[in-house]
Amino acid sequence: MAVITLYTVLIAVVAMSLLSLSFKKLRSTKVKLPPGPYGLPLVGYLPFLGRNIHQTFMELANIYGPIYKLSIGQKLFVLISCPTLAKEVVRDHDITFANRNPTIAALAFSFGGKDIAFTPYGPEWRMLRRIFVHEMQSNANLDAFYALRRNQVKKSIKDVYGKNGTTIDVGMLAYSTVINMITSMFWGGTLEGDIGANINAQFRDAVSELLIIWGKPNISDFFPFLASFDIQGIQGDMKRASRWIENIFDFVIDQRTKNNTKISNKDFLDFLLEFKDHETGKSLSRPQIKAFLADIVIGGTGTTSTSFEWTMAELMLHPEVMKKTQEELTEVVGDANVVEEYHFHKLPYLQAVVKETLRLHPSAPLLLPRCPSQSCTLGGYTIPKGAKVFLNAWAMHRDSQLWENPYEFRPERFVGDSNKLDFSGNKFHYIPFGSGRRMCAGLHLGERMLMYTLATFLHMFHWKVPDGEKPDTGEKFGVVLEKSTPLIVIPTPRLNNLKLYH
Template sequence: MAIITFHTVLIAVLSMKLLLLLFKKLRSAKVKLPPGPYGVPLVGYLPFLGRNIHQTFMELANIYGPIYKLSIGQKLFVLISSPALAKEVVRDQDITFANRNPTIAALAFSFGGKDIAFTPYGPEWCMLRRIFVQEMQSNANLDVFYPLRRDEVKKSVIDVYRSSGTPIDVGLLAFTSVINMITSMFWGGTLEADKGASINAQFRDAVSELLVIWGKPNISDFIPLLARFDIQGVERDMKRSSRWIEQIFDFVIDQRIQTNSLLNGQGAKKNDTNKDFLGFLLEFKDHDTGKSLSRAQMKAFLADIVIGGTGTTSTAFVWTMAELMLHPKVMKKAQDELLEVVGAGNIVEEYHSHKLLYLQAVVKETLRLHPPAPVLLPRCPIQTCTVGGYTIPKGAKVFLNAWAIQRDSQLWENPSKFEPERFLGDAKNLDFSGNEFHYIPFGSGRRICAGLRLGERMLMYTLSTFLHMFHWNVPDDQMPDTEEKFGIVLEKSTPLIAIPMPRLNNLKLYE
């Protein structure tokens, strides 16, 4: 009896093992996850990421290939660094990958993920994007708002002229110029001069603080079990900073409504009082439904412009200036083009930009080497799918490593060198639209950067103005470095310090 029992148990155990092996084989045949490194229990690969995550991701791609997985805390990350696989995500399966997986800080800032960047794909998102991209940022509207941008750039030119011959922080110049343009376009002449200056200063401080907080890695994003404790205080700090910005929005909206009511009572025309983004939002009615925007939606639109415009544009400005200072011949060629197109007796206007082909190439090359968001914002598949023959589980965070793609030696000749000429000739039409998947500094597909039109205008206009108006020298012949600092945007790790000197003989142009 004992022998029969032993044999029975042995057969049962062997049968179970065979069934488990068969089940595992069947499962592996259906679910083939990408390769990737092992981590450590609980935290996965988190301890090995290093400071500049985008560079670590590129190093891992050299080991595991153009698609691989990482377990970071309780999250599954999938990293993609080839144009063909990027195309599968943003073109072939764009709807599947049209959602985001926002961080805790992003949710706190975006009214619970209700803005364009983080609203789930669907009818509401389509409506918001249409309003933001096709109507709010139409060429006609951006042209109407141009005098507001021009006035702020002129003020910055005067400030730099007064600092001629002394070192200035180029990053601070870029940030101040861009945020002043944005606040001017936000609410234009809504506020009286003194009150406007005070509000704008508060807004600059709040945005600066918000960008710093958002750039902090948050352990709660990787290990959701810890989110309730907010160990690093990121959620608390982001909510405080967001409330500060929201209070400014509410104040300005109330002021505009009050002003409009008063002017309408006096018979003033709306077109005379609403030539800014806020006026557009207050007047907007959806063509299909006839509905106006809620206050929360208006604030979400304004908040998106803050991030889409300020961080990316000012960072791209700094990187372009740094590369130009490192390559004096390139800077001279760009400035010579400005003299030819604009003239020594004139200031730059936005309409000059389309004629500045070499400067456009300089900007494109800068954004190839230093894309503002090096791994772009992550996409989150709404269902389990296949990319490159590998299974991507529903809910995974999928990153497109633009930084690695744009430095790939198989795609670019001399990929580490700064060579604007690569964007001239046959490649001059290579732009930021994301249609060529080896060049995607602002993403591609449905989730391409929503503020691209405005950001491109502001970057080209400010850059061409300051290059045309000033010579830029480095103090004590200390050339800038190109060390990077990973965050919400890819910043230069050390401030860019330069000495401006007037470049044009007609000093009245600086008044």
């Protein structure tokens, strides 16, 4: 115990000294930093953040304005919550803010920050983005993988039908459906039978564990000099979970290359193994292939499944919207057919429902932070090099100066002329997937999976909450913005042709 106390004292002394030096340096430069609250010595504002920090950040914006700073440990955070300043970040100074400052956990699962989400801006990142966004997620490729997605959704329909009249956890339904779609698109028919089922089960467990670990606050992210101590054990846990996933990737890649397996439906692994850059003629290395696969599963699983659950919760709270959505599906799809992806463009009201859900419940309420590569000026204030800059999409989406009755769930605001508001990030008051060079790279795939699963389950089933219960919209901040309590519902078949459920 005495040794631990001594270490604690030494760490505190070193930290206080470093913090003091950093404050002296800032004062000596006489730069005009954004306003912000005072914190405590050593820890800054860390003790006052609370559990739902996106809500705390919005409250602080109401006090200090659309741009303010927070000192959290040794890190300087800058929070932005107005479209004008967001535009300065992602368009006017886009290259300056085109880098990330990944957490220690993020570095562990992204192969040292070498994936598309965290690779520093430059030629390598541009190549990765071109491959991931414009080639892997081209309409032609996503169409080619549709049969793989469709098979997994059909299996989920059958599972839900088997639970007719009993309660199910919507979040778990969405998570299992989405991750099964993703693993199917990863390696398709490479793994069959018991081996395939076992690998997919291991993969689901590993991804679940990784997302839980990533969501834990890590004191080493705020005090980098503590990283080598791994006080909370988060680095070690993340490395173990990442190795677990990496071993699964290696096994599947080895199976494909060793057996030279050819399958009728191509998958992402086929694409990555066969890829050659048309500019350089180079193939992808194995670490690059695994980084791409990791990006898809980490970026797609939690965001898509939580968006599904949030949408269902809002529909359960607004039965008139549910009724209108299902009537549109019946009119477009027909009560003797199942939903197909080609129906999407004929479902404007469902699209509006999804947009409104993501306005109120963006998967990443603060988006991924940006890190300026040099000191610059935003809104008349100096933003030092290396600061962590967050765009508070959650706050902008609930700003009464930007939205009429912002706390109301009203999909009609996205219907008609307003329907032109999309996920591209070109309208800076609506950026659920970010904007600019570093916006969400998996947008096209994520949007397809979300629309397909929602349209299918809304068309195939009626949904109700157990008697005497009512869904809530309490939030839980983490890697993604989750519901604080699971949504439990009871499904019953909606279509008369029961053969469609098998």
